[in-house]
Amino acid sequence: MTIQQSEVGRPQVRTAVRRKTWRLKGKRTLLALLLMGIILAPFLWMVIMSLRPALDAFELTLLFTPTLDAYRALIAGNFLEPFGNSLMVSLLSTFFSLLLGVPAAWVLTRWRFRARRYVALWILVTRMAPPIAFTIPFFLAWRWLGLQDTIIGLAIVYLTFNLAIVIWLMQTFFSAVPVALEEAAWMDGCPLWRSFWLVSLPLVKPGLAATAILCFIFSWNDFFYALILTRTNAVTAPVAIVNFLQYEGWEWSKIAASGTLVMLPVVAFTLLVRRYLVHGLTAGGVKD
Secondary structure (H helix, E strand, O other): OHHHHHHHHHHHHHHHHHHHHHHHHHHHHHHHHHHHHHHHHHHHHHHHHHHOOHHHOOOOOOOOOOOOHHHHHHHHOOOHHHHHHHHHHHHHHHHHHHHHHHHHHHHHHHOOOOOHHHHHHHHHHHHHOOHHHHHHHHHHHHHHHOOOOOHHHHHHHHHHHHHHHHHHHHHHHHHOOOHHHHHHHHHOOOOHHHHHHHHHHHHOHHHHHHHHHHHHHHHHOOOHHHHHHOOOOOOOHHHHHHOOEOOOOEOHHHHHHHHHHHHHHHHHHHHHOHHHHHHHHHOOOOOO
16 A cells, blocks of 8 residues: 555656756746846847937837948948958967967977976966056067058067967867877877877867957957057057047947947857857866
């Protein structure tokens, strides 16, 4: 009789456990949606403002007739040139940062020498100092070298700071690649650097994607160095947005439209490599 009662009570217990699990999942989902709404609210507000008429930019109502006048004004104006400058500078900086930083990270991971830790620390120090500490040296050196107000000059500045990110992130990924794979390639007659390109590098593709998007974001969003080291020829999009803040008044519709356009490439690249980006940021957080 006791066995029968226990067997009858099992479905009830299971139902109670399922209901509790569903309630817990529902609360987590609501909390996640709430946090997502809070985080996305400023971006959605900016997009909505860019679609409003200029005279109704600060209206609180959601019922309005969308217009693309602000975007047409940006296209008709000179905003596409700074937008292209930002894209070119960010791509160049990201490419050369990976080209120089990835082999350096592999060397610091594989080769054992006394100053290895100190070299890694010196590289990290370049990201610790505030940007304003390097402003005057960069400004004077770039003016003497003729690199001021040039895309190449600005890309080199971003390169010097992105290298630390590339080296430190890629060291984590190369450490996860077994050395035995490279040693097997050496035993088969594969040269040292060829084993790097054919064995180690393909295994750290998630790290390359994550590191590339981080370098691109840091270069794309920079305002300080672009403001100091550019004048007319290499002005980037973040600096061009400031031109809409005039003494006669602030052109809020154009500011919102340009901010939306500047945000789109970063969002698109992040969505494309979001899985690799999360893996790259969390790499090394769990020890095997």
